[in-house]
Amino acid sequence: MSDAPKKVVLAYSGGLDTSIILKWLQTEYGCEVITFTADLGQGEELEPARQKAELLGIKPENIHIVDVREEFVRDFVFPMFRANAVYEGQYLLGTSIARPLISQHLVKIAQQHGADAVAHGATGKGNDQVRFELSAYALDPAIRVIAPWREWDLTSRTKLIEFAEKHQIPIAKDKRGEAPFSVDANLLHTSSEGKALEDPAAEAPEYVYQRTTSPEDAPDTPEYIEIGFDKGDAVSIDGQAMSPATLLAALNEYGRKHGIGRLDFVENRFVGMKSRGIYETPGGTILLEAHRGIEQITLDAGAGHLKDSLMPRYAELIYNGFWFSPEREMLQAAIDKSQEHVTGTVRLKLYKGSATTVGRWSDHSLYSEAHVTFEDDAGAYDQKDAAGFIRLNALRLKLLAARNARVRQAD
Amino acid sequence: MSDAPKKVVLAYSGGLDTSIILKWLQTEYGCEVITFTADLGQGEELEPARQKAELLGIKPENIHIVDVREEFVRDFVFPMFRANAVYEGQYLLGTSIARPLISQHLVKIAQQHGADAVAHGATGKGNDQVRFELSAYALDPAIRVIAPWREWDLTSRTKLIEFAEKHQIPIAKDKRGEAPFSVDANLLHTSSEGKALEDPAAEAPEYVYQRTTSPEDAPDTPEYIEIGFDKGDAVSIDGQAMSPATLLAALNEYGRKHGIGRLDFVENRFVGMKSRGIYETPGGTILLEAHRGIEQITLDAGAGHLKDSLMPRYAELIYNGFWFSPEREMLQAAIDKSQEHVTGTVRLKLYKGSATTVGRWSDHSLYSEAHVTFEDDAGAYDQKDAAGFIRLNALRLKLLAARNARVRQAD
Amino acid sequence: MSDAPKKVVLAYSGGLDTSIILKWLQTEYGCEVITFTADLGQGEELEPARQKAELLGIKPENIHIVDVREEFVRDFVFPMFRANAVYEGQYLLGTSIARPLISQHLVKIAQQHGADAVAHGATGKGNDQVRFELSAYALDPAIRVIAPWREWDLTSRTKLIEFAEKHQIPIAKDKRGEAPFSVDANLLHTSSEGKALEDPAAEAPEYVYQRTTSPEDAPDTPEYIEIGFDKGDAVSIDGQAMSPATLLAALNEYGRKHGIGRLDFVENRFVGMKSRGIYETPGGTILLEAHRGIEQITLDAGAGHLKDSLMPRYAELIYNGFWFSPEREMLQAAIDKSQEHVTGTVRLKLYKGSATTVGRWSDHSLYSEAHVTFEDDAGAYDQKDAAGFIRLNALRLKLLAARNARVRQAD
């Protein structure tokens, strides 16, 4: 095959599917395979991935296992949370935001090794293929991306297992049959979709939830925490400073315990179909509520309303895979500009599935008790100003009403 | 006073403050006062308002007590919920949406009676004055609006009580002192603000909540309900058809019981200051979740994303008092257009403060299991199409990356 | 070929390229071909298309030649002009808006004839393929669309000519060689692109312009016309009522004469590349200016600003081929709502390339000389209101400035 890639960097989890891909790349293209396995906080040991890669014939210098948790939270999750980004009103974009980081590493490793292609294990029906590939192309326009699921003829579980057996790929016992649903996980969230969840009318069974206690089983007593923010990013819990990934991990633990951050959702994929997913974003859900809480007192109305109006587009860009695009960077510049004073502390109540802001304070607060008070405000605000304010705001409405009446009469 | 109004229609609750206004209008302007008292579902008897008005010398034919609950939900609340409107990310606009209805009635009654002015009891610091007045001017450009709180010198509780005593206005015992906070209520929500709540750092005490059980005291067992929708509006609960107001009242009861719809919020008022409010929107919170749930399967992605991007502006217009404005009507036309197929049923789980969609189904569903399935899709979707889709979406990003590299190299 | 279409409706111009497509469909698929030739006002005789179709073996009952000019202007051009739609700041969308109409007819004829496919002559690099196909699929999800340019191997002029000669397709003398550029025309505009125009640095030669006099050759004396509008649509010129297509044709003649509506433009195609086009939109350019002129006095500020903010998205949807999409229809509903009072007359000056509004009047005018006058306004407007208006608009800015100063000092 004359146009076969020579060296391919594969996003490798160590699981059965990407092991099959690894072997398929070797056999289909006769190419050298380099593996990249990221610790995104998915909660799995990565050393087995190394051993499995070696077993499949990957040279040690071609195996890259990288802890990207801090980078993930600092450079991807936190910037996104500055925007209060939710897709279609509810989804916190936990899968979407991890993909550009993975592509960034794949491309970097490809450049280091002089590889001519990268490969991923996303199917041809989903969003992840788009996110992986748009990011890769945006970072290296000459790179080639191989998506085996769109190319090969291993179109059933049986064929995959046969291929694995034929190539001596170890198969864990529970992987022989179909998984009841498919899972993606990282420090921000766990998503589950497919198969058992494909009927959007049927409630997801409890066993789908892997990361959060059921609200019914959560503690009967609320717990309170205080999250500190600096320029829009969370920096402490209960006064204790933490690195981004440490902080998100701690919030995940609070969220897990109190059953916070579950979402049963039907969304619109970029590729044109609707799909149903079960998401668990325990720490992220707390973080979103807290960020909104601190913005309430530190962000100006004009800035806040502009942010709110930009957010759906920003979230859509991330969902669709355009993290590395000029328009996402433009929106980020605007959002980051707004966060210069989003500094302070939020107090939250965690209880049986909910994280609720119950207090917020800041040296950067714009809240003025002097202005808002029902008591005597000592001249901070002249109520008579409101009369002029309203009259000028009403002027065009009056002119409209008069015009409409005039026209009606003339008809 | 030569430019004094002759006849004034007053938005009259029957409470102490609007009774003082009533009397003040009579004494200050020597004008005839007509009262309008609306049953918006605030949960108070209205006959006492009639008796009190009569006691204050209002002629029976000048007393208007109207049950506007169905009108309120059908013509104001439901159209707004079609938009999934939330102000500043969280507030369901329960006070804002009632004001234009009240003004509409004030203006209509004014025209019936040949009155030259309307009057309301909102203060000069809040949003309600703006909402009342913009609506009134938009409906009758020649109307005059009197806002006694911006005019009179009754600037302390003591002076108000003195005025009431001087004019034989009955004062309930618990009204002599300052109320600990101020309350507004209707079928959609109850808001509490001011005084005891003015410190946004301090958690609101439990006694502020008047309409919802505390989540901690809510039942330990979840309850499930099914809400039916037709063209974007809720029409049934558990298969039982209900009128708009009946349905919302029923949802309020579910929400009350399960502690759903509490919000502790600092918001940006249109008049330029931040204020803190405690909102309870039990039925509305359930309704919003359910409406999102039914849209998930019946609304197209393009329509949904457009709606999401228009929503913040729509919500801002309602918050700021521009219900009767051409731009709100334009947005409504767009939103209503999107709801033609938002028909079907949502199943929700209610539990200790949360209403969660757990299932949805519809004859109008756009969800296609045939397309999304992980199983063999019998040719519904050709995964190879995704390659072209991605490559063309990536083309501009590649051209950008190549350009940027070229420029960097040349520098 | 088992999955070959049986009957195909071809968008047929009668020119060499679509004649080759016609024959190719017959020979490649052995299918029955039905032709659709539209009079969109492109300024060519259509009877030759009929004769040529017959010559190529199309049965008379399979030849559809339809004058769609009124439909085109009334149902596509005018609704679009209500939005003042321009793509990327300057392009009036003359090609884009014709494509959905053609697809609509193709699909309708396919349904009449029981055809299983439609075909078009757009290439695989442009926007038109997208517009044709999205429209067709939106109107008939089961239809098949054949795009020969993406399928066949006639990839050079030489091969096309060979194919034509082999199949006795008549070739006009001037069609043997490469055309210096490619042209599309309809009642709204003429576009020229490709080959001789591919260097965006080089000024387009005068011979490219086919539909407008050069401004330098236009009359040395300005001409004035008055365009009447009713609900956002032009209905008369100089007081003479005209049908939509008649009116646009008349404006085209004015524009042609005065050299109005030329545009040399580099645009972003939906498929990801930039291309350079020369557009001539003589009547449309006058119409856009006039529509803006009448909106100036009849459209409210709130409505107008909302329209302005929606326009780029609306124009993008049309450019990208999403005329028949829910989101375009939502925007249209909003836009149409705004046009209810856009009724009146605009006076324009036409001179050497420019159409300029110089006067406008309307019974629906919102312009109030009483309010705006520098003279005594007899109390229409109280300048003191402006003080309150400004102070409340300034309040948040003051609170911000005070906060920022406070924080700076503390640092």
Added chain:
Amino acid sequence: MSDAPKKVVLAYSGGLDTSIILKWLQTEYGCEVITFTADLGQGEELEPARQKAELLGIKPENIHIVDVREEFVRDFVFPMFRANAVYEGQYLLGTSIARPLISQHLVKIAQQHGADAVAHGATGKGNDQVRFELSAYALDPAIRVIAPWREWDLTSRTKLIEFAEKHQIPIAKDKRGEAPFSVDANLLHTSSEGKALEDPAAEAPEYVYQRTTSPEDAPDTPEYIEIGFDKGDAVSIDGQAMSPATLLAALNEYGRKHGIGRLDFVENRFVGMKSRGIYETPGGTILLEAHRGIEQITLDAGAGHLKDSLMPRYAELIYNGFWFSPEREMLQAAIDKSQEHVTGTVRLKLYKGSATTVGRWSDHSLYSEAHVTFEDDAGAYDQKDAAGFIRLNALRLKLLAARNARVRQAD
């Protein structure tokens, strides 16, 4: 008057009206007046303003005459042009953009002198009062702004003249009567409005235009110029580097000569009324066209479309006086981010009222002849990709059409 200001910084033009204000401040408040006269490129000598201020008793150290032309263009005009900002589709914001600069100087001088107030000569009906005051309050929340036109009783020309005579203010002969219209000018534009122009149906007489040759009188031969851009800002004409103000002045001369940049416009003022203005923006009109021309080849589609959708809001903010607001700064951050590669050269044709881009080139160009060519593209673009691209874009439309047909059938 106990709350009278002690020291006031007045925006002083040297003309009759601001001289009256100067004297009125002295007599009404007994305060010390400091004058600020800016050379904004309005084309008037400023030394007479100094002499007149001295004549009116201003101490030399209290007279500030500052050439702000470079600052005006560099820090205000150019940033705004990066956004292609036009208000309500057509107005280039020439007056709006000068006001924040003036307020910035007033506030700075007030702080230097320890003044407690600033004053301006804008009336209570217009936008300028809002722009002056919002800017001042945003820069110094403690400043007081005095707007004599909203306060005094000099409500007719006669009274003004009497006041001037009484206080020995020199009155130029042509200032005794009413001016036929009111004029504002700076390096970017000249606006004329009021009185003779108040009928929007009547064409503005030629004598209103002060800054541009009539297109009819402009040269019969086109002239070509080349404007160089660097990161979104114009930096050279015909290869000659120029400072911002020098460049704009040169463009003004080109525009004047060729009759470019006239606009007869009815706009919506922020204070709620419509007004008619005649604007002349000769250099700015050329600059806008040129900036669009260079963006055509250097700006990515995603960035460009986002910019287009943000522009109306950005322009509205500037028009309404919110230059110094967080939301304008957020938008500016996004816009500036987009301009990093907007570098290159545009060739324009100037002829009888029009400035037209006829060529553009850049080392930063994204235009790829290899991709767009009608000729063989050597594999740069695979036309088959378009099929998948279209099919996935169409998927949701097909699902919609199928759903709608299904529902129709069921009805």
